[in-house]
Amino acid sequence: MNLARRTMNAPALAAVYERAWRPTLFYLASGRTTAADRRDAVTALHLEGSKKVLDIACGPGNFTKYLSSALDGDGYAIGLDYSTPMLARAVTDNAGPRVGYLRGDARRLPFADGIFDAVCCFGALYLIPDPIAATREMIRVLAPGGRIAITASHRTDNPFGHASRMVGSWSGLRVFDNDIFPTLFAEHGLVDIDQRIHRLLQYVSASRPE
Template identity: 30%
Template sequence: MTRHDPADVRAFFTERAADWDSRFPDDGPAYAAAVTGLGLRAGDRVLDAGCGTGRALPALRAAVGPDGVVLGADLTPAMLEEAVRAGRHRGAALARTDVTRLPVAEGALDAVFAAGLVSHLADVREGLAELARATRPGGLLALFHPIGRAALAARQGRQITADDVRAEPRLRAVLAASGWRMTSYVDEDARYLVRAERVRGG
């Protein structure tokens, strides 16, 4: 399983932050649809883990309403600056932090939304376990990407490899080892969306 050094991840996204949204201008509806599929309720407390430029934040805020809490966490200051510049921080709290060390109490969250996060974690199991720690039993997790694994690999000029942690069998096992139970898995050209539930007593 590939490990990603946080400093390298930060450098990668720092270089790309300024034009990130202009490179992927049509992803908005896919983010909104994924948030809808998470099944959030008014008043929920939700984290956008690896929020980047904040493309999911407005939809998350709309889903939880004025009594809910939306937190966006990202490792890269330049990405958070772009979220603010785009006005997506309104109604959300932004934190510059590694999602493997969240400034959130145990069981404080009702749900976690994570777009593209798994591919950039230094240790996938550790990262998913930290998200589980911060989420109440029965809470929800959505791992999302606006295109599927094959389409993303084609865009990047590479092949899907056998050790891809986002493949269903591997991801199901890692989630289970991290305090989650996978409830659905979709990997198609137009969407990658995995949903999981925080295991009770796990």
């Protein structure tokens, strides 16, 4: 297991992730606040009403609960992660009437095809050993008319980008070329593909046609 994956499994990180780690590192990487990322996630996923949401690699549930608060009726959000310490924090810090958490591997989702109205994975594909398999799994469980959204690293060819790639390869974080996710989405028949670049991160969303 590489350094990045070991770090994500550490109880000490789970304890500080939502309040300190994520706000600081993601602000440095993207120039964006967690509040802005959360609001944009609700918009990108078209969340409302009785939708069923799957938040892959949910960490301590810091997005899962927020996403669930945009729902009503029979709507719910499930957060899936492999890290027991992260899930323990999720249950403690981000429980709610429309939220559930599940331990699992993003590369083999324990769900039938096409059952979620919205599927997302924020800040994690660069940690997952086979991120393309994980993205294919997200698409597989997405219902017709559903929305998918990811946040991942992206390649920047300037000195800051070169430095971040060196740190990334040392620690086990992957840096993706810009066209990987839009191309993969298009190959799987997704439409309305939108990609936004913020410093070292890319935000990509799309729809599965009805």
